[in-house]
Every structure is written in C-alpha cells, then in structure tokens.
Amino acid sequence: MTDLLNLYDLEPAPLERTLREVVSPAFRVRQVEEWLHRGVESFDAMTNLPKDVRARLQERFTVAQPTVISRTEPAADGSQKYLFELADGNRIESVFMPMGDRTSICLSSQAGCAVGCTFCVTGFFGAGRNLTPSEMLGQFFTIAREKQVAMEQMNVVFMGMGEPLLNFDHLVTTLDALYRNIAPRRVTVSTSGIIPGIEALARLERRPNLAISVNAPDRRRREEIMPITAKYPLEDLVAALRRFPLEKGRDLTIEYVLLAGYNDSTQDAIALAKLIQGLHAKVNAIPFNEDANLPSWMKRPSDRDIDRFVDTLVRNRVRVTVRRSKGRDIAAACGQLRGKEIAKSRATRVAAEGATSERPRRTASERASATDSRR
Ligand code: SAH
Numbered sequence: 001m002t003d004l005l006n007l008y009d010l011e012p013a014p015l016e017r018t019l020r021e022v023v024s025p026a027f028r029v030r031q032v033e034e035w036l037h038r039g040v041e042s043f044d045a046m047t048n049l050p051k052d053v054r055a056r057l058q059e060r061f062t063v064a065q066p067t068v069i070s071r072t073e074p075a076a077d078g079s080q081k082y083l084f085e086l087a088d089g090n091r092i093e094s095v096f097m098p099m100g101d102r103t104s105i106c107l108s109s110q111a112g113c114a115v116g117c118t119f120c121v122t123g124f125f126g127a128g129r130n131l132t133p134s135e136m137l138g139q140f141f142t143i144a145r146e147k148q149v150a151m152e153q154m155n156v157v158f159m160g161m162g163e164p165l166l167n168f169d170h171l172v173t174t175l176d177a178l179y180r181n182i183a184p185r186r187v188t189v190s191t192s193g194i195i196p197g198i199e200a201l202a203r204l205e206r207r208p209n210l211a212i213s214v215n216a217p218d219r220r221r222r223e224e225i226m227p228i229t230a231k232y233p234l235e236d237l238v239a240a241l242r243r244f245p246l247e248k249g250r251d252l253t254i255e256y257v258l259l260a261g262y263n264d265s266t267q268d269a270i271a272l273a274k275l276i277q278g279l280h281a282k283v284n285a286i287p288f289n290e291d292a293n294l295p296s297w298m299k300r301p302s303d304r305d306i307d308r309f310v311d312t313l314v315r316n317r318v319r320v321t322v323r324r325s326k327g328r329d330i331a332a333a334c335g336q337l338r339g340k341e342i343a344k345s346r347a348t349r350v351a352a353e354g355a356t357s358e359r360p361r362r363t364a365s366e367r368a369s370a371t372d373s374r375r
C-alpha cells in the first residue's frame, strides 16, 4: 500500500497550496488542477506538463483510483455492477445504470456498514471503514471513463455500500469535486436517517438531493428492520425532513423496500401516505432483493401485491415510482456482489452461528388486519 498523498483527497485550497510547493509557475498548478477535474488516474496522462514536473509530482503524490477486479455481465436494461479493490484490500461495489439521458452511477461511501439493517447484505457483513474522497471519486471517474459517458450527463447516487452521512466530511469533499462536472441537482445522497447528518446537509450552501430509507410505516416495525430507529426515532426523522430546505423543483425521495407480508399491505400504504403527508416527497418503492445471506422469511412481494401497494399510494395522492427490473437481473442492492464473494469464505461460520434470524413475530390482531387489507 502506498503512503503517498492522494491529490483527490484534498479540498481546493489545500490542493493549491500543496501543488505550489512542487510546481511552478502558477499556470502549471492550474493545469494539474484541470487534469484532476477531468479525473485522470496517472501523472503520465497530464500530457501538457513537462516530463520533469510529472516526475516531481510522481515522487510525492498519487492520483490512483480503486482497481476494477470484476464486472457483472450487463443486465437486460444495461445495468452493470463493478467490484473494486482498494489499496488496503477492501472490496466495494458500484453500479452503472444507463437510462437514456438519465444515466446514473451508484457509489459506495463505506467499505461496509455499521447501521445493520436486517434486509441489507452490506449491513449483514457489518461495519467497514469510511472511504476517502479519492476512493469515492475514483469509482465515478473509472466508470465514466470506461463507459465513455460525458460526466455532465451523469446522475450520481450515493446508494451503494455504507451510510454516507456517517462519513460526512469525506462526503462533502467528494460532492464539491463532483460539482465541478455535475450540477448538485443531479446528485442524490441516500441515508438510513442519521438526523445530525441531515441537519448538517441542510446547512450546506450547495445541497445534493436527499433520499431517505423509510422502509416501514411505523416506528415499531422500522425499529425491527432498521435498529438505528431506536437512536433516531421515526417521528423525529420526519420532523427533520419537514425542516430540510428544498430548492425549487426538487423533491425528497422516500425509499421503501417492499417485503412480502410484512410492510406491503393496503393498510401499510395508507399509513405511509399519512406519515409523509405534507412533505414535498415522492416515494421510490423497491421490491426486496432476495439474497441467501438474509433472513429466509424476507421475500419479494408478487407483482400483484406491488401493484396494489403502489395503486393505494397513488389513490392517496402520493407520487411513486417502482424500481422493478433493475436488480432482479443483477442483484442491484449494493453489497450483494461483494457479499457473494465473502459468503464463499464465511459460509461455514455463518451456518454455525445461525445468522439467519427469525421473522419478528406479529400479534394475532396485526396478522388479522394484514390479512383483512388484502381482501
Ligand atoms: N445507507 C444508505 C444508502 C445505501 S442503501 C441508506 O440506507 O439509505 C441504499 C438503498 O438500498 C436503501 O434504500 C436500502 O433500503 C436499499 N436496500 C438495502 N438492501 C436491500 C435489499 N436487499 N433489497 C432492496 N433494497 C435494499
């Protein structure tokens, strides 16, 4: 592992100071900065710099990006998942999703996740360190380069592995660097509901879009599948969302993972509509992605049940989109590709510990009402 300072980890002012110590005159410093904006991954690619300047830079710094170690075959809709290796051997993944003029790249923000949502493969494998700005930017630059998509046309979503708001400072450095190529309204940060992080985002001058993984219509069920709810209660989270400043034309995105028989009834849709009433928000319903590492009771609802849930939201004047095919083909919920690799080596241990937990029990009346709503 190299000990050299990665220039992509520096904010603009320290970057300029650092470069000035090694490079002169001033226009050469600007040339280096321009190459960094374009996302080059070597000093040799900085072709308008004299060889001796490149050599001096190379001695002191690096502009390395994570290494691609595998890619899935593109799915029917063109989505492709990338597995990257970091300098310390950690593995993370990113997803490329072509969608006409709305091509998106989904980035990881941590090499694991301590939040521990029970439906999430990343959460299942546990905490991982914060990614540095160079590691987050590197995922983006590498895929943009490989796919030859103009960066300005790209949307970036922080919906990969990890909780971006628990890596706040590095996230902000990364956002500022991305904004040199992409408008803030094309960038979305997804959170499990870290309230202090949401409040810190609200104070930024240039804010990304905010997506919140709500995933349950009430506090009790949310706490069952998202233990972080005990620390940041659902009611407080919704209150923080009400205070979140939104630019004209922007919406919050409420993510809602649909689990068959658990949070997908007509009543659940009505309760969700009520919970987010008055918020400037649209719902993104995400049918659960099954995975061998996750509790066996967790299932993707049938298409009929997904339609019924969505229709109920619409009837309750909630705007909603469904992420349907994406991911059914390529296991889009991030972490699942890395999960498969780790699973091979951990399978025995996991089996010994009985890691697939029991489905949280429901009371008789809850079971009855869940059934009622389906009639
Ligand atoms: N930590 C952040 C961002 C990464 S998770 C967050 O939780 O928002 C991105 C999205 O994937 C979240 O909305 C999460 O609810 C969803 N997700 C996780 N595991 C999933 C699975 N197995 N099936 C479907 N969606 C899943």
Ligand code: SF4
Binding pocket: 113, 114, 115, 116, 117, 120, 121, 122, 123, 124, 160, 161, 162, 163, 191, 192, 213
């Ligand atoms: Fe972490 Fe998000 Fe997965 Fe929850 S859903 S464990 S917050 S990555």
